Amino acid sequence: MLVLAAVYYDKTLKRLIEDVPRFKRLLDRTIRFLRRLAPISPTCANDCSILEKIRHRLFGVPDDVKDIYDGEKEPHSVQNSFHSAST
Numbered sequence: 001m002l003v004l005a006a007v008y009y010d011k012t013l014k015r016l017i018e019d020v021p022r023f024k025r026l027l028d029r030t031i032r033f034l035r036r037l038a039p040i041s042p043t044c045a046n047d048c049s050i051l052e053k054i055r056h057r058l059f060g061v062p063d064d065v066k067d068i069y070d071g072e073k074e075p076h077s078v079q080n081s082f083h084s085a086s087t
Helices: 001-008 020-040 042-059 063-069 077-085
Strands: none
Touching: 001 020, 001 042, 020 042
16 A cells, blocks of 8 residues: 555656556555554554554545544554544
8 A cells, every 4th residue: 555655656657557446445445444444453552643644635524533633633553543642
């Protein structure tokens, strides 16, 4: 997902992603999967946080999770929810 996101983000390479809706769906599916595992795996929590930030940067806030974002610039993943609570 990170490599595909980097390709999509690059102005020149972006054309290599032929099916943007599919890429977006797969990114969302990966985030949902990692979010389910985040409570039992710090690695999944970190990966989820990274992919959520990338998704937000590439596509904005998805409609189905706008309540999770609470109007902030970064999504509330497991990782940065705990981080912001401690700071």
